[in-house]
Amino acid sequence: MKKNGLIIVVLLLLCAVIVCVPLLTIKDSEFGGADGQAEEAITAIDPDYEPWASSILEPPGGETESLLFALQAAIGAGVVCFGLGYLVARRKYRSAGQTE
Amino acid sequence: MKPMERRLFGLSLVLAAAFCLAVPAGAMHIMEGYLPLSHSVVWGVVCLPFVVLGIARIRKIVETHRKTLLLLAMAGAYCFLLSALKLPSVSGSSSHPTGTGLGAILFGPAPMAVLGLIVLLFQAVLLAHGGLTTLGANTFSMAIAGPFVSFGVYALCRKLNVNRKIGVFLAAALGDLLTYVVTSIQLALAHPSATGGFVGSLTEFLGIFAVTQVPLAIVEGLLTVVVVLALENLARPELKELGYLGGAAA
Numbered sequence: 001m002k003k004n005g006l007i008i009v010v011l012l013l014l015c016a017v018i019v020c021v022p023l024l025t026i027k028d029s030e031f032g033g034a035d036g037q038a039e040e041a042i043t044a045i046d047p048d049y050e051p052w053a054s055s056i057l058e059p060p061g062g063e064t065e066s067l068l069f070a071l072q073a074a075i076g077a078g079v080v081c082f083g084l085g086y087l088v089a090r091r092k093y094r095s096a097g098q099t100e
Numbered sequence: 101m102k103p104m105e106r107r108l109f110g111l112s113l114v115l116a117a118a119f120c121l122a123v124p125a126g127a128m129h130i131m132e133g134y135l136p137l138s139h140s141v142v143w144g145v146v147c148l149p150f151v152v153l154g155i156a157r158i159r160k161i162v163e164t165h166r167k168t169l170l171l172l173a174m175a176g177a178y179c180f181l182l183s184a185l186k187l188p189s190v191s192g193s194s195s196h197p198t199g200t201g202l203g204a205i206l207f208g209p210a211p212m213a214v215l216g217l218i219v220l221l222f223q224a225v226l227l228a229h230g231g232l233t234t235l236g237a238n239t240f241s242m243a244i245a246g247p248f249v250s251f252g253v254y255a256l257c258r259k260l261n262v263n264r265k266i267g268v269f270l271a272a273a274l275g276d277l278l279t280y281v282v283t284s285i286q287l288a289l290a291h292p293s294a295t296g297g298f299v300g301s302l303t304e305f306l307g308i309f310a311v312t313q314v315p316l317a318i319v320e321g322l323l324t325v326v327v328v329l330a331l332e333n334l335a336r337p338e339l340k341e342l343g344y345l346g347g348a349a350a
Contacts, residue, residue, distance in 0.1 A: 004329050004333060007265075007325075007329065008326050008329055008330070011322045011323075011325055011326050012322075012323075012326060014322055015319045015322050015323060018315050018318060018319050019187050019188065019315075019319060021190075022188045022189055022190045022192070022315070023188050026188075026190070026192045028192075029192030029193070031188040031189075031192065031193060031194045032193055032194065033186065033193065033194055033195065034189075034191075034193045034194065034195040034308055034309055034312045034313075035129065035130075035131055035195075035229075036193075037193055037308045038130075038131070038134075038287060038305060038308050038309065039131055039134065041304050041305065041308060042134060042287070042291050045291050045292075045293045045294070045300075045301055045304065046291045046293075046294075049134075049291065051131070051132070051133030051134055052133050052136075052137070052233075053132050053133035053231065053232070053233045054132055054133055058228045059226075059227065059228060065227060065228075068226050068227050069184045069186070069227065070184075072180060072181075072183075072184035072222065072223070072227075073180075073181050073184035073185060075177070075180060075181075076177045076178065076179070076180035076181025076182070076184065077177075077181050078177070079173055079174060079176075079177030079180075080174050080177045080178055080181060080327075083170050083171070083173065083174040083177075084174075084330060084334070086170065087170075087331075087334035087335050088334060090334075091334055
């Protein structure tokens with residue numbers, strides 16, 4: 001148990017480091033989406049290609065888009081953490097019931 | 101599987117096979133409108149049998165393993181959460197992990213076809229990320245190919261008696277990475293370069309997607325190990341029921 005706790009902390013720190021390193025080392029980039037790069041690559045490979053459909057709902061701007069992404073992450077995190085909370089409480093009260 | 105589902109599965113399988121044969125030589129998620137119509141349709145049809153199988157699998161889980169529903173919801177939500185996080189990468193651009201490995205390890209690959217499809221639908225409709233015309237191709241890469249690789253890698257690691265944590269890490273990371281390899285292949289098939297042909301385009305797209313994805317795949321692998329460790333600690337009865345921790349197989 002103690003050992004697992006330590007592993008979890010180390011792994012999370014490692015994640016943070018991996019994400020931060022490019023931010024600190026690459027200065028001249030805006031970190032745009034890889035899909036934007038792919039669009040450019042397609043245009044370079046196939047200059048005549050015209051996208052024949054466009055998104056039905058384009059968020060009006062960066063703010064709304066970040067709202068929706070935050071919402072998506074919040075819903076995901078909400079459900080994951082609800083589940084974890086349920087499981088933690090279940091174990092806590094089950095063992096409390098057994099000792100009484 | 102119920103008779104109705106079996107019929108649907110059979111029908112979709114036949115359709116998919118027919119379309120596979122009929123393919124003319126001819127992204128993060130792939131952007132709306134960036135695959136020709138024929139490719140969009142083919143990828144969509146190829147996905148059908150997996151989605152039908154996934155629905156049948158989920159129905160079986162709901163009926164016979166009700167206890168594990170919470171875990172299924174968590175696996176879906178994990179996918180939802182991770183694919184909202186666009187992380188910076190060494191290539192100077194951003195991409196996001198897929199989060200499908202966790203569910204594939206716990207529940208097998210089929211249910212993830214459905215869960216991944218829901219995530220992709222949300223992003224395509226509301227976020228203009230990916231698209232409805234490319235939904236089939238993106239479902240194939242993220243919700244089918246990725247989870248199947250995760251599941252296979254994990255099963256292989258178990259067989260070879262590799263440490264369970266390392267198995268989970270490899271499964272999640274490789275499933276994530278392969279998703280983007282498949283995306284690159286799909287784009288290269290649709291847009292072969294005039295000089296280098298399919299291979300030329302493939303190298304180009306792999307350079308964009310796969311290289312960006314390597315560190316993110318490692319992050320997803322590590323995070324998935326964290327979640328699995330927490331679940332091993334807290335949800336032993338459910339994991340046993342799923343066959344993840346010995347006991348009866350699901």
